[in-house]
Amino acid sequence: MPAARLPASRIPLLPATEPMAAVALLALCLAAWAAGLAGGFQYDDLPNIVLDPATAGGEALRERLANGFRPLLRLSYVADHALWGFDGTGFLATNLALHAATVLAVWRLALGRLADPLAAFLAAALFALQPAHAAVVSFASGRSTGLMTLGLLLALLAHDHAWREGLVRARRAVFEALSLVAFALAVSAKEVALVYPLLLTLWEAIRPGSTAGRIARRVAWPAFAALAGAALLWAFGSRLRELAGYSLALADPLEALARHAAALPLSLALWLRPWALSVEHPAPSANAVLPGALALAGLLLAALALRRRWPLATLGLLWPLAMLAPTHTLIARLDWVVEKPLYPAWIGPALALGALLATWLRRPGRAVPGLVLLAALAATCAWRAATWADPAALWREATERAPLSARAWHNRALAESAAGRDADARRSIDMALALDADAPRTQALALAISLAADDEAPSPSLPSRSPPP
Incomplete structure (x- = not known):
């Protein structure tokens, strides 16, 4: 009997009904990520949200929307401000709600593709419990990636529904x-969502019975929409052109390609190395280019080799490369090893791993280890969420991971100063100045910390006057 037809009571870990499965997934999200709600606004949140007058609406918002740069993201911040004011917890609660909705979308997508309730539930759970997601779920400025990912999943769900048999x-x-x-x-x-036609091509190519003609028919309209959207963004989006110019100023396309070849495997490896996660990572050395390129070539060859025997493995291996292609090939980045873009890239691997884990769990005696695995992942996510909720701890970790980053030391000093740890802040800002003495922001922060320390120092007492002899 196929696994998908087994009674629910005989399938380990599977809730008895679909509503129960949805509730279980929502409970997993809450247990794993609720600790992040204790945080607030920090570093990029200040210019992106708090200090941006468009967040409060009005004329500033209309000017921002006219620019055409990420209008849905901007409107979501305005909606949060209307609900919560400038309370960072409210903004983070919205991020958590978006993550929960994305997890349910992954589950529905997996139900349709895997045709196995247990595998679909596990795929959604593995997506929900990826510790690297903290950069999206527990960081208000991670909202853009969360919103984009949910939109892509809804597009894929509607696409799958459109091409059901007999419709x-x-x-x-x-x-x-x-x-x-x-x-x-x-x-x-x-x-970055303009990559959707490439993802859709991969999605259709690994479907049983796929042909070049069928793939072309099903991808035609999204591809046309992507080309039109890219042309409009370039023609009317001055902000997008500014970002492109900034990227070219960082490195020329060939240099960017070489650096991404070194950095991308390190970024992907963070999925399996939660102890290496950090808001800041050191840039890879030039010696890492060849090993990185060989690792990427190995992924491509493995994906092609498994295309017929296990197409889900092909999806799991190629989905991240397709998702990251727009921003991790010819376009230079300020940060080469990153966590936030890994959020949508985890969808394909989660589906493949969900199917693999379901096969493993169906063997006798595997239910308890399966529960232990989910509990361990949830605990790791809670740890990452708690780290992001404490800016001083977050940036202390960053300076440990990237001790030569002046930005990490600068932000650590800022967080320590805000927490009232003035002695620690002075040591951190001294490190930032030692690494980059000419940075205007670091010089200004050093002066502010120094003045604050002077203001809090006790005034020297005057000597008491001796009575006249």
Whole structure:
């Protein structure tokens, strides 16, 4: 009997009904990430949200929307401000709600593709409990990636529904239109979503019985929409052109390609190395280019070799490379090893690992180890969320991971000063100055910390006057 037809009572770890499975997934999200709600606004949140007048609406918002740069993201911040004011906990609660919705979308997508309730539940749980997601879930400025990912998943769900067997043409057209609307919303949260046609091509290519003609028919409209959207963003989005110019100033395309070849395997390895996670990572050395390129080539060869025997493995290996291709090939980045872009890249691996874990758990005596695994992942996520909720701890960790980063030491000093740890802040800002003495922001912070220390120092007492003899 196929695994998907087994009674629910005979499948280890599987809730008896779909509503129970959804509730269980939401409970996992809350248990894993609730600790992050204790945090607030920090570093990039200040210019992106708190100090941006558009967050409060009004004329500043209208000017920002006219620029055309990530309007859905900006409107989400405005909605949060209307609900919470400038309370960082409220903004983080919205991020957690978006993550929970994304987990449910992964679950529904997996139910359709894997045709196995246990594998679908485990795929969604593995997506929910990835510790690297802290940079999106527990960081208010991670919102752009979270919104984009949810939009891409909704687009893929509508696409799958449109091409179900037996669906009449009129209803198919409706769901295709819904898929394009969700795609447009994803792009309006973050322009990296323009990679959707490439993801869709991969999604269709590993479907049983796929042919080049069928793939071309199903991807045609999204591809056309992506080209049109890219042209509009470039023509009318001055902010996008500014970012492109900034990227070219950092490194030329060939140099960026070499550095990404070294950095991308290190970024992907963070999925399996939660102890190495950090808000700041050191840039890879030039010696890492060849090993990195060989590692990426190995992933490609393995994906092609498994294409017929286990197509889900091909999806798991190629999805991250496709998702990261726009920002991790020819475009230079300030940070080469990153965590936030790993959020949507984890969808494909989560589906493949969910199917693999379901096969393993169906053997006798595997339910308890499975529960232990989920509990361990949830505890690791809670640890990462708690770290992000404490800026001083977050940036202390960053200076341990990247001790030569002046930015990490600068932000550590800022967090320590805000926490009232003046002696620690002075030591941290001294390290930042030693690494980059000419940075204006670091000089200004050093002066502010020094003045604050002088203001708090006790005034020297005057000698008491001796009575006249």
